[in-house]
Amino acid sequence: xxxxxxxxxxxxxxxxxxxxxxxxxxxxxxxxxxxxxxxxxxxxxxxxxxxxxxxxxxxxxxxxxxxxxxxxxxxxxxxxxxxxxxxxxxxxxxxxxxxxxxxxxxxxxxxxxxxxxxxxxxxxxxxxxxxxxxxxxxxxxxxxxxxxxxxxxxxxxxxxxxxxxxxxxxxxxxxxxxxxxxxxxxxxxxxxxxxxxxxxxxxxxxxxxxxxxxxxxxxxxxxxxxxxxxxxxxxxxxxxxxxxxxxxxxxxxxxxxxxxxxxxxxxxxxxxxxxxxxxxxxxxxxxxxxxxxxxxxxxxxxxxxxxxxxxxxxxxxxxxxxxxxxxxxxxxxxxxxxxxxxxxxxxxxxxxxxxxxxxxxxxxxxxxxxxxxxxxxxxxxxxxxxxxxxxxxxxxxxxxxxxxxxxxxxxxxxxxxxxxxxxxxxxxxxxxxxxxxxxxxxxxxxxxxxxxxxxxxxxxxxxxxxxxxxxxxxxxxxxxxxxxxxxxxxxxxxxxxxxxxxxxxxxxxxxxxxxxxxxxxxxxxxxxxxxxxxxxxxxxxxxxxxxxxxxxxxxxxxxxxxxxxxxxxxxxxxxxxxxxxxxxxxxxxxxxxxxxxxxxxxxxxxxxxxxxxxxxxxxxxxxxxxxxxxxxxxxxxxxxxxxxxxxxxxxxxxxxxxxxxxxxxxxxxxxxxxxxxxxxxxxxxxxxxxxxxxxxxxxxxxxxxxxxxxxxxxxxxxxxxxxxxxxxxxxxxxxxxxxxxxxxxxxxxxx
Numbered sequence: 001x002x003x004x005x006x007x008x009x010x011x012x013x014x015x016x017x018x019x020x021x022x023x024x025x026x027x028x029x030x031x032x033x034x035x036x037x038x039x040x041x042x043x044x045x046x047x048x049x050x051x052x053x054x055x056x057x058x059x060x061x062x063x064x065x066x067x068x069x070x071x072x073x074x075x076x077x078x079x080x081x082x083x084x085x086x087x088x089x090x091x092x093x094x095x096x097x098x099x100x101x102x103x104x105x106x107x108x109x110x111x112x113x114x115x116x117x118x119x120x121x122x123x124x125x126x127x128x129x130x131x132x133x134x135x136x137x138x139x140x141x142x143x144x145x146x147x148x149x150x151x152x153x154x155x156x157x158x159x160x161x162x163x164x165x166x167x168x169x170x171x172x173x174x175x176x177x178x179x180x181x182x183x184x185x186x187x188x189x190x191x192x193x194x195x196x197x198x199x200x201x202x203x204x205x206x207x208x209x210x211x212x213x214x215x216x217x218x219x220x221x222x223x224x225x226x227x228x229x230x231x232x233x234x235x236x237x238x239x240x241x242x243x244x245x246x247x248x249x250x251x252x253x254x255x256x257x258x259x260x261x262x263x264x265x266x267x268x269x270x271x272x273x274x275x276x277x278x279x280x281x282x283x284x285x286x287x288x289x290x291x292x293x294x295x296x297x298x299x300x301x302x303x304x305x306x307x308x309x310x311x312x313x314x315x316x317x318x319x320x321x322x323x324x325x326x327x328x329x330x331x332x333x334x335x336x337x338x339x340x341x342x343x344x345x346x347x348x349x350x351x352x353x354x355x356x357x358x359x360x361x362x363x364x365x366x367x368x369x370x371x372x373x374x375x376x377x378x379x380x381x382x383x384x385x386x387x388x389x390x391x392x393x394x395x396x397x398x399x400x401x402x403x404x405x406x407x408x409x410x411x412x413x414x415x416x417x418x419x420x421x422x423x424x425x426x427x428x429x430x431x432x433x434x435x436x437x438x439x440x441x442x443x444x445x446x447x448x449x450x451x452x453x454x455x456x457x458x459x460x461x462x463x464x465x466x467x468x469x470x471x472x473x474x475x476x477x478x479x480x481x482x483x484x485x486x487x488x489x490x491x492x493x494x495x496x497x498x499x500x501x502x503x504x505x506x507x508x509x510x511x512x513x514x515x516x517x518x519x520x521x522x523x524x525x526x527x528x529x530x531x532x533x534x535x536x537x538x539x540x541x542x543x544x545x546x547x548x549x550x551x552x553x554x555x556x557x558x559x560x561x562x563x564x565x566x567x568x569x570x571x572x573x574x575x576x577x578x579x580x581x582x583x584x585x586x587x588x589x590x591x592x593x594x595x596x597x598x599x600x601x602x603x604x605x606x607x608x609x610x611x612x613x614x615x616x617x618x619x620x621x622x623x624x625x626x627x628x629x630x631x632x633x634x635x636x637x638x639x640x641x642x643x644x645x646x647x648x649x650x651x652x653x654x655x656x657x658x659x660x661x662x663x664x665x666x667x668x669x670x671x672x673x674x675x676x677x678x679x680x681x682x683x684x685x686x687x688x689x690x691x692x693x694x695x696x697x698x699x700x701x702x703x704x705x706x707x708x709x710x711x712x713x714x715x716x717x718x719x720x721x722x723x724x725x726x727x728x729x730x731x732x733x734x735x736x737x738x739x740x741x742x743x744x745x746x747x748x749x750x751x
Contacts, residue, residue: 014639015143015699020046020731023700027068027733028137033129034060034737041729045716046694046702049262049271049725056126058265061735062279063130065261070276070696071134072142073255075150076629077277078159081105081166086323088148094329097321099345102333103358105169106162111365113157120370124157127279131155143698147630149324163277164369168362168393170301175474178574179426180348189424191571194587196422196473203478205397205457206409206449207465226476226656226671228503229292229397229459230484234405234681236455238493241681242401245499246283246292247672248273249656254628254642254703255696258282258674260688262718262725270376271686271718273674276696280372283676285686287720288379289402290678294459297472298395298413300362303426304338304433306355313337338433339363356427359437361414366392371412381408381450388412388443395471397459403680409457411446411464411471418470441469458484460654479510479652496677496685503675504713505654512543515555518562521589522605525598531605533612534558545653547619547646550612556650557611557621560661561604566592576651576661607663615665619646622659625667626692626707642704645711677715684719 024042036053038061043049048065052058066074079085083100085093116124132154144150182191226249237243250257255276262271272284283292314334321329334341338357343350350356367390374387375398384400388410395413400406416436423432447465449457461476487502488494515538522528528535534554541551563572566588575585589597615621624647628640647668649657658670672691679685689709695702709715719725 015697017699018697018701020044020701023068023695023697023702024731024733026138026140027064028133029733030736031738032060032133032735034735034740036737037740038735040065040733040735041725042731042733043716043718043729044702044731045260045705046700047260047262047688047716047718047729049718049729050264051722051725052263052265055265055267056122057735058263058268059123059126059279060130060133062261062263063127063132064134064735065130066127066259066274066276066279067131067134068138069259069694070255071131072144072148072150073696074131074163074277076144076148077163077166078155081159081162084322086321086329088150088324090324091326091329094321094323095346098329098331099342099347101319101321101331102340102342102345103360104333104340105165105362106158107363108365109158109161109165112161112367115365116367117370120367120373121157123279123373124160124369128155128157128160142696144630160277160279161369163275165362165393167275167278168368170360170362170394171295171297172299172301172472172474175574176303176426177348178570180350181570182574183426184349184351185571192425195574203481204463204465205459205481206452207447226461226480226658227294227459228480228484228654229294229399230488230499230502231290231292231399231401231407231409231457232488232494232499233401233407233451233455236488236494237405237679237681238495239679239681239685240405241403241679242290242405242407243494243496243499243680244285244290244292244399244401244676244678245503246273246674246676247503247655248283248294248674249658249671250673251670252624252626252668252673252691254626254692256673256690256692256694258690259694260690260716260718262720264722268373268376269720271720272376273676273688278369280369281376282372284376285678285680285720286376286378287403287683289384289400290680291375291384292399292676293396293412294399294461296395296397296411296413296459296464297461297474297476298393298415299418299470299472300360300393300395300413300415302338302359302416302428302433302436303342304336304357304359305427305429306336306338306341306357309336309430314341338430338437354427359433361416361440362393364392364414366390366414368392381406384408385410385444385448391443397461397464399457399459401678401680405680406451407455407457408448408450409459409464410443410448412443413446413471414440414442415469415471417441420468420470422470422473446471454489456488458488460484477510477652479508480654480656483507483509483654496679496687499677500675500713500715502654503672503677504648506545506649507543508545508650508652509543510652511545511555511650512541514559515541515543515551518555518558518601518604521597521601525601527598527601527605530602531609534605534608537608537612545618545622545648545650547617547648549618550616552618552650553615553621554608554612556618556661557663558604558608560663561607562600563661565600565603566596573660611663617646619648621665622647622650622657623665623667624657628698643707675710675715683721684717684724686718686720687715688718689715 232243272281343356371391391412392414400408460480537554626643631640649655656671657668677687
C-alpha cells in the first residue's frame with residue numbers, strides 16, 4: 001500500500017522545460033518591505049549579484065534569491081535537521097528520524113538565538129522575511145512540494161540556525177556507524193589501535209614535519225572525505241597577486257550543495273559559495289581578502305560510557321514522529337548530563353546492555369553566523385583571525401589570502417582539552433570525558449601560519465599543525481596533500497591555468513607504489529602467466545585515473561578482489577573508509593599464511609581480467625551518475641537520474657571521485673562538487689563552477705548548464721566591481737519598496 005501511495009505521487013509529469021527569462025519572471029518585485037531600491041543582476045547561468053543601498057535590504061533580497069533558486073532543497077534540509085524525514089518519506093525513515101531526534105542537531109539553537117548580537121539577529125530576521133515573502137507571493141512551488149507532500153510552513157530564524165547546525169555535523173559520526181559494528185568483534189582492541197595509528201600519520205600543513213612517516217612503507221588510502229584549499233603568495237604568483245583555489249568535496253546529488261552569489265551593500269561586498277538556506281559565504285572573497293576551508297575531521301564528539309556512572313541522572317521526553325501514509329511513531333528520548341543517549345538509536349547497533357551518550361561541541365552555544373559575516377567584511381589578517389574567535393563547529397582549516405600578497409591559515413574549531421594519548425576505545429569512560437570537557441580550547445588558542453617561507457599553504461583534510469591537545473584521530477592520509485605540494489614546488493611562477501590543472505589532477509602516487517608491490521608479489525609467486533593481460537595493464541600504468549585508462553581499471557578491480565579475499569566485507573570497508581589499510585595490509589602480508597596470499601592474488605587476477613574484458617577502461621566502470629534524492633524511489637526513481645558519464649579520478653586523487661572499492665560498475669557518491677579560483681591582484685578575477693547548475697528547479701535551463709564546464713575544466717567569471725557586473729550580467733530584476741516607483745522596468749535584459 002505504501003509503495004502504491006508513493007508511486008501515485010510521482011506519476012505526474014516532471015516540470016516542463018523553462019527558460020531563464022521564464023524563471024526570472026516569477027520573482028516578486030514590487031511592494032516589498034524595503035527601505036530603498038534593490039537591483040539583482042543575473043548572468044546566463046542564473047547567478048545573482050545583488051546591489052542594495054541598505055544592509056537589511058540586502059539580507060531580505062538574499063532570502064528571496066535563496067528561496068527562488070532552492071526552496072525545495074531548503075525545505076528538505078530543514079526537515080533533516082529537525083528529524084522529520086518520515087513526514088515526507090513515510091515509515092521507511094522512522095529509524096533515521098529516531099536517531100536524528102536522539103542526536104538533536106538543533107539542541108543549542110534556542111540558546112544561540114538568544115545570544116546573537118543585534119546586528120546578526122536583524123540580518124537573519126531580514127533573510128527569513130525574504131524567504132517567507134517569496135513563499136507568500138509566488139504560487140508556483142518546486143516539484144518537490146508535491147512529491148514530498150510538504151506543508152506550507154513559515155520559516156523562522158530558528159530554522160536557519162538549525163540548517164547551520166546540520167551543516168556542522170561531525171563527519172566522524174559516519175565512521176561510527178561502521179565502527180560500532182566492528183566493536184563487537186573479538187579483535188576490536190587491535191583493530192582500533194591500528195585505525196587510530198594510521199589516522200594520525202598525516203603530514204601537517206604548517207609548523208613541522210609529518211610524524212613517523214619514515215617508518216610507514218608505501219601504501220594506499222582509498223578512504224573518503226575531502227576538500228582542497230590552496231593559497232599562493234604574491235612571490236610565487238605569475239599575476240603579481242596572491243592566488244586561492246578551493247574545491248570542496250561533498251555528497252554528489254542534484255541540486256548542488258552550493259549556490260554562487262555576489263552581493264554589495266554599505267557593509268558587505270563579496271562573491272562566493274553559499275549553502276542554500278544560510279545567508280553567508282562559506283568560501284569567497286571581498287575586495288581585500290579571500291577565504292577557503294576544508295574539514296579537519298575534528299574530534300568534536302565523544303561517545304561516553306555511562307555504565308560506570310553511579311546512579312546516572314537520565315531525563316526522558318516523549319517525541320512524536322509524524323509519518324506520511326502511516327501511523328505516527330512515538331519514541332522516548334533519553335538525556336544524560338553528557339548528552340543524549342545514542343545507544344537507543346536503532347541504526348548504531350550498540351548492544352542493549354550498554355548505555356552510551358553523545359558529547360558534541362555542536363550542542364553548546366557558538367556563533368558561526370556572526371563569525372562568517374565578519375570574515376566577509378574583513379580587510380586584513382588580524383580582522384580575519386579575530387572574526388573566527390566565535391567559530392566552533394564544524395572544525396575547519398581556514399585559509400586566507402589578501403590583496404597585498406599575504407597568505408595564512410587558521411584552525412577554526414573549539415575542542416575539549418583531552419589527554420595527548422589517543423583513547424583506548426571508541427567509547428570513552430565517563431570520568432575521562434568529564435575531565436576533558438571541563439576545559440575547552442578555541443580558535444585563538446590554536447597554532448596558525450602567516451606568510452610561510454615556502455610561499456604557499458595547502459589543506460586537504462590533513463593535520464593542520466602539531467598540537468598538544470588532539471585535534472583529530474582520523475586525519476586524511478597524505479596522497480592529496482603530497483601531490484599538491486609536489487605540483488606547487490616548481491621553479492616557475494604559478495598562474496591561474498596551473499591552479500585549474502591542479503584541481504583536475506588524477507594522479508595517485510600511493511596507488512602507483514602499491515601497483516609495484518603487487519607486481520612483485522605476482523612475480524615472486526610465479527603468477528605472471530596466469531593472467532598476462534592484467535599484468536601488462538598494471539605494468540604499463542602511470543598512476544593516473546583517466547577515463548580511458550586500462551591500468552586504473554585493472555588496479556582497482558585487482559585491489560578490491562585482493563582485499564576482500566583477505567578480510568570480511570565489513571572490516572575491509574571500514575579499513576578503506578578510515579584510511580587504516582596501509583599499515584594493516586603491510587602487517588597482514590607478513591603474518592597471513594602464504595597460501596592465503598597466493599589465493600588472494602589468484603582471485604584478484606581473475607577478477608581483474610574479467611573486469612578488463614567487461615569494461616575495458618576506468619570510466620566504463622567508474623561513473624558520474626548525478627541524480628535528485630527522488631531517484632531513490634522504487635520503480636520510478638530512474639526519472640530523476642539526470643547524468644551518467646565516465647568519471648575520472650579516484651578516492652585519493654586531488655580531483656576526488658570517491659567510491660566504495662568494488663569490481664562492479666558503480667556510481668561516484670562523494671567528491672569534488674564545486675571549484676573556485678581567486679586572483680587577488682584583480683577584484684574581477686573570480687571563477688566558479690558547480691557540478692550541475694545553479695537552479696534547483698527541475699528542467700530549468702540552468703539546472704544542469706554548468707555540467708559541460710565542470711567536465712572540461714572551465715569556469716564562470718563572477719566579478720566584484722559593479723561596472724564589470726553590469727557588462728557581464730545582462731539580466732536585471734529590480735525590487736521596489738512599498739510605494740516606491742522603479743527607475744527601470746522590474747525585469748529587464750540589457751543588450
